Amino acid sequence: MPQYKAPLRDMQFVLHEVLNAEQHYAALPAFQDTVSRELIDQYLQAAADFCENELSPLNQVGDQEGCTWKDGVVTTPSGFKAAYQKYIELGFPSLSADPEFGGQGLPNSLGITISEMVGTANWAWGMYPGLSHGAVRTLEHHGSDEQKATYLPKLVSGEWTGTMCLTEAHAGSDLGIIRTKAEPLSDGSYAISGEKIFISAGEHDMAENIIHIVLARLPGAPKGTKGISLFIVPKLIDGQANGVRCGSIEHKMGIHGNATCVINFDGAKGYLIGPENRGLNCMFTFMNTARIGTAVQGLSAAESSFQGALAYAKDRLAMRSLSGIKAPEKDADPIIVHPAVRNMLLTQKAFAEGGRALIYDLAQYADVVEKSADTATREKADNILSLLTPIAKAFLTETGYEAANKGVQVFGGHGFIAEHGMEQIVRDTRISCLYEGTTEIQAIDLLGRKVLGSKGKLLKDFASIIEEFIHSHQDDAAMQAFTTPLAKWAQKLAQITQEIAEHAQQNPEEVGAAAVDYLHFAGYVTLAYYWARMAFTAQQALAAGTSETAFYQAKMSTAQFYFNKLLPRVCAHIAVIETGAESLMQLDAEHFAF
Template sequence: MTYQPAVQDTQFILFDVLDASGQLRPIERFADADGDLQRQVLEEAAKFVAEVVAPLNAAGDNPGCRFHAGAVVTPPGFAPAYQAFWQAGWPALSCAPEHGGQGLPWVLEGALYEWLSAANHGWTMAPGLLHGAYECLAHHGSDELKAAYLEKLVSGEWLATMCLTEAHAGSDLGLVRTRATPQADGSYRVNGSKIFISGGEHDLTDNILHLVLARLPDAPAGPKGLSLLLVPKLLAEGSRNQVHCDRIEEKMGLHGSPTCAMRFEDAAGWLIGEPGQGLNAMFVMMNAARLHVALQGIGLLDAARQKADAYARERRQMRVPGPRSGTEPADFIIGHPAMRRLLDTQRAWIDGGRLLAYQTGLELDISKHHPDQARREKAQRWCGLLTPVLKAAFTDQAFHGASECLQVFGGHGYIREWGIEQIVRDSRVSMIYEGTNEIQAIDLLVRKVLPDGGAALRMMFEVLRDELDDRGAAGKTVLSHLARLEITTDALIEAARTAPALPYGVAGDYLRAVALVLLGWAWVRICNTPGAQGNERWQAPGEALRRWVLPEFDMRLAVIENEIKRQD
């Protein structure tokens, strides 16, 4: 089977549970983007994903991309599909109208990219950085750079890369050695090498805009000495810039996306933003990318669950023990308790993740465009805290949950014919790129919770509590978890004063505990929404969350509490 976007489920969460139209109504920018228009956009996006992108997924894995003499040929069908994608206007969905975009809410783009990643992760890597590159150039680029490049970046006619990593400098960007030398005409000459560059070379577009971190002459050591430059593959007159692809990596997965080793030899580049402020400009791009990666995780997990569910409904083995529900024959494995637990658990993560990611997408727009400053600040706090949680928790679940879905197939899952093993391989990298999940956990605890004594986190907890009053036993469970997490947070903040290494050791457990609280909150909202009450489609994964997922919360807190005690 090929992936089918869950358009009805998405619309239910977005409009029935979250009331997206109501949340966006105060924003003048979206006055014309009512619920009917948003639903229509999602329905058309689902058609494009299912009919154009999803059927290319197997070809993306085998034969994958091919490299010869500095050129990359993408898998069969990839280039025509991409031309159809940008010509239909999909890259410009949420970009500003003054830049040639459609000015629609970001959350619609988020749902689109969730579906694209689920349908064909390798293909989706090509346009995956477009929005972040657009934000970076729109916020920090000079008027000259915007005039030359922004329109074709918004349309998707040209693609972009993010060139950070060097062989000796992965997460520690302060070690970057690539140099940029100023020229009399205001340009720079860029020299150095970068690795792990997604889409560094390909045949999808004529031009590729490389956003490159480099060090100017006399710049100080470390991250404060880095600047950001735009280095195009093709120069204004159409000649080839001195940008070279030396190879593409042979990878565990994502064979449809060329991961390139790039070399810059006196390549012409132009400064984006101020000298020495490269990371500030780049992080505009990275933060947008991290929410995209969280949605990749949700989409890939749904793709794996869809395959496993379809297989379980046609695979006949031993009889189901005990009483059964439903009309399936007694020997379909979908009826076995172990299979039901596995599939319902993945659905609990998928639907809860959608709610959290979509709400964060709404908060992104609110933080930028809402007329009330206090509401904008509240939205900024939400996005700052939830982005690392979503990126880490849902990419982790994508890989481990996809592996569990492979288990449904037994030995058939381990061979290529069924396609489930590709999802396991493709999903693994999402735990690494755009900041490893360990770095996301450190970002949450060390950089966001500890510095203000947990003040911003407590404000977010109050938002959650407002939705949990009088919500029954499930709501009381989440309220109890919130109270316990606050107590543990206070103890951790106090212990870190004399044990500065402690937070780094338990950051992963802390992020996971926060994620479980958020999931519990999400499912209280879902299960108490008209349309979900009494509906097995929504109640079964909600019950699976309470029985099989949330008990992990006690274990994570116990780990943190034991580590605090060891400091005494």
């Protein structure tokens, strides 16, 4: 099983050298006097120690033991509960919460870096506290003062955990057709009745209470998404059962250490959050948090599979190098000398490190949206956040899954064997392409709602950032290998967007036909921008003279690999987009099979 080692140097490179985290926090009144580089690094080190020594050893344990269900009670794998208590003692649940309710008031973007380490070390475990962060943010934004006072202190401390209860067996991602009911009671509360499925961390033994955030319909509510309301439904009220029961847990492909539950609400007492029939709007606070968190899983899969594959490739001997023997003292050369193996390793590395830069930047934009004092600055950041969230969620989970499969491939037959842990990464990360909106749904959101729905404004806002970067390096000969192709493909993205918009006026199906390839096209261009930024930062460090020459040269080499070997994949996506919807739609449904 790969032993996780936190990539602290690369994390610090992105935070401090590429994204200038200290300057970012200094520009936000809430953090300008509290967040320093020293503080950031202290938290990173503490989280690294916890993840390496407490969580990573439990990763395979959780996969092998899984969760057990008996009479509505779920027991987590050995060591999970003790690790959670350690997590609480270290203060991680309260990191970014409001100090009024016991939080430390630190940036959510700092919390994202810790979430990356937790998720890479043990994704199944990390989902238990991870869902609580979304519940906290939903209550912070939409809860009443009484609700905040009642629930936030114990959610923030980690004594209680939270969930999001959205979908139902017949509904899937179409939340407009959910059937869970909320009947008003005389005391101002509601009786919640219905069944929710796929509830991650919906029942467990790690915390004394679980606070469910539930979508339900009031009597007479309009049909569709405009008739959904949001409710707080605790598992326990004043220590007494509240008509909330785990009916079963799913038997899954992966993340065995996390309980994915069917939750039955039988007249459970609930409390309305926000306005009636505006539940989906309120829930989007939770869902956007979860989507960024899911993007982290893609990064985590790429990082963990890379770490395992790299160690194996340096040790495993097979054949001799085509250019001559590299290890004459051994019976064969380490497989890392072979181009095919290096291609797989560099793909994993490029997706992990590029994804890290994208997610950390996305988290900083979220900081600005929440904490900036300037309205125009917040609006611009919100536009970028809206555009990049579906790209991060879908593209990084797809590339993370690819990286996980390449980890198995590097191991060869040994990768298919459970003891090495590489196949677990594949199984655990497969769900990331599905939950919080599948890749296909995220693609429709990106192209249909965000790009075409804004008449191109959101895309233009991000394109202007890329253009500004390219312009600032137009006289830098060393950067032309990055800025020239970046400019070419960014312009092509704008062009093909316009073409899709024109075709969609004649046939709306053109949007759906193009969406997934469009998302991948946008994803590769987005990561190219971040790799160009990282290349420039590394170039500056090398030019200035540094004792870490190998680190920065590796960064330059990986950037060159990304531009030479991965970015050209956009050509295939462009070709598919340009074929349009006709071949997809001409076959009648009844003729798919005979």
